[in-house]
Amino acid sequence: MAPVPETTKKRPRRKSQSVLERQCALWNQEHAVGTAVDVRRADESITRTVTRSEAFVCESGFPVIYLVGIAGYYSLDFCKLVQ
DSSP states (O other): OOOOGGGGGGOOOOOOOOHHHHHHHHHHHHHHTOEEEEETTTTTEEEEEEEEEOEEEEETSSEEEEETTSSEEGGGEEEEEEE
């Protein structure tokens, strides 16, 4: 049997808007602005910083947050609380 072309493979389902909003709301309830986080950058390095905003769903549909010392917002999926 021939391999399945990349274009016909199933992609993971994107989270619904309500799920994303709930993820942000839970983050905001549990973590105040100024919370210390480690951020995994695009080059796989880790940067320790603090949050400078509440989490929100951006226009492109991802849960994000603004961080001190990093231009623009960053995906919550790449932020880990500092213990």
